[in-house]
Structure formats: structure tokens, C-alpha cells
Amino acid sequence: MLGELNKQQIEQILNSEVIGRIGIYADNKIYVVPISYAFDGKYIYGHSKDGMKIKMMRKNPYVCFEVDVMQNMANWQSVISWGEFEELIEANEQKRAMKILIDRMMPLMTSETAQPSHGLSKSHAKDVEGMRAVVFRIELKEKTGRFEKR
8 A cells, every 4th residue: 555644654754764865956966865864853964074965055955855764665654855954053053963963873873883983073063084074954844755555
């Protein structure tokens, strides 16, 4: 059976997952990339090196965000949302966002190699391997969800 997820189911999926995909468009190029994230009920929080996705979102802050839960090909749920990227510049905002991310990710860290490679220092925007770490959030303004269950 195919169907639509209700608002509560959509929120539950966004809260339960930690990997999603951002769809970005700038300079006549579409870019879809996975990110680790945390959701607080209004915003998707993320951090990244100052690379292609950040540069593209600075040019065009309107993005698509997708999360899915796959048990198998006949049992899945998918949430697609649209929102607006905002780079967090102020130190207190960066610190708050990183706390949300760390609180969400740390229970899932099972090995030393699973630790985040950047963003855990006191200066969240310090250089990491020669690239500036960027802390951001995406305000989700529209959400939809689908499922298949057999």
C-alpha cells in the first residue's frame, strides 16, 4: 500500500534520523549531497567545511532536504522538505547549534573514527585541514511525506 505520511509521522522521521540529503541549485548546476544533521522541530542543523555545498547555498539559500527510512523495497518512508539556508556567524548561535548536533550524534558514536572531524572545538569556525568549518541551519517551511508498506 502506498500512502501519505501525516504531520506527526513526518516530524517523527525528521527527529529519528541523522543522515539526510540536501538538494541545492546555483550556477545552472544541481547538487545533492548527504549530510549528518539534527532537527529541533523547526530547523535542520548541520556543519561542513567551506566547500561546494556551502558556496552554492550562499548563492541560492533555497534548498530541498530529503530523509528516508528503508526497511526493504516494499517497506519505506520518505520525507521531502523545502527551506532556507542560514549560515550561523555569531559565536553563541554556532555554539548552540553545535550543542544540538553533538547531543544528537554522540549517542551514536561507536568508535573513535566515527567522531566528527571538525566543529567540536571551542572555536567552531576555526580552520580544519585548511578549510573553514561552517555551522548552518535550514528553516523548514514546507514538508511532505510518503510511504509504502506491505
